[in-house]
Amino acid sequence: MFDAISTSGTGLTTYRTWLDVIANNIANVNDVSPTSGPAFQAQYVQAQPIDGGPDGAGQGVAVTGLPSSSAAGVLEYDPNNPVADANGYVRRPDIDMSEQMGNLIMAQRAFQANANVVERSTDIYKAAIDIGKGI
Amino acid sequence: MTTPIAPIGAISALTPTAGVAAPTGAGPAGGASFADALGRGFDAVQGAQSNADGLAVQAASGQLTDPSQYTIAATQAALMTQMATTLESKAVTAFNTIMGMQA
Numbered sequence: 001m002f003d004a005i006s007t008s009g010t011g012l013t014t015y016r017t018w019l020d021v022i023a024n025n026i027a028n029v030n031d032v033s034p035t036s037g038p039a040f041q042a043q044y045v046q047a048q049p050i051d052g053g054p055d056g057a058g059q060g061v062a063v064t065g066l067p068s069s070s071a072a073g074v075l076e077y078d079p080n081n082p083v084a085d086a087n088g089y090v091r092r093p094d095i096d097m098s099e100q101m102g103n104l105i106m107a108q109r110a111f112q113a114n115a116n117v118v119e120r121s122t123d124i125y126k127a128a129i130d131i132g133k134g135i
Numbered sequence: 136m137t138t139p140i141a142p143i144g145a146i147s148a149l150t151p152t153a154g155v156a157a158p159t160g161a162g163p164a165g166g167a168s169f170a171d172a173l174g175r176g177f178d179a180v181q182g183a184q185s186n187a188d189g190l191a192v193q194a195a196s197g198q199l200t201d202p203s204q205y206t207i208a209a210t211q212a213a214l215m216t217q218m219a220t221t222l223e224s225k226a227v228t229a230f231n232t233i234m235g236m237q238a
Contacts, residue, residue, distance in 0.1 A: 001179070001211070001215065002211050002214055002215070005207055005210055005211055005214075006207060006211065008207075009203060009204065009207035012201075012203035012207070013201050013203060013204065016201060016203065115203075118206075118207065118210065122210055122214065125214050126214070129214070129217050129218050129221050132222065133221055133224075
């Protein structure tokens, strides 16, 4: 019952996960690793629709996985770095900051849109219930 | 001299009238009664409320990772409760209307 609310709830959960992932990517954007190990791997959200509602309408979206970017990262010449190898190279994560900020705005706006759907559909369901309150 | 009072005989069983046929189709005995339906509705409300309560406890104890899960469950529980109370008050109004016909 009240499917629109739980459907938007799956959207809220998905976009909150995306926000978490972006926050983690930005937090690690300046990580430096030795060339012998992997660089920090940025995470991405993989999602797919949930279908099969009682009236044929889909039932929202679900996170199916958090794939990571390549472990190679970007090699940078920084001989003064304590973790630099014999040739003076270190690994930095291959994260595009402007892409992350763009994703952050998309995740924020999509979260707000889903929250608005919850609010609106609550009002609609209340209107349906209020029909029975008259007379 | 007193004479004993004759005992009252047992009431004979009612015999169905020949003219009136038994009602067929959806009657109170045929389908689920309104009380059953209302009871199932209240069971569903109870489930939604206890689900929201469990999430509220998780939120208070810091175990809830997704705050929207709780707010969604609480909204659904509130809507289900409103609907159940509306149906219940409509049923009571209908009952009172019918009972008022004999006055």
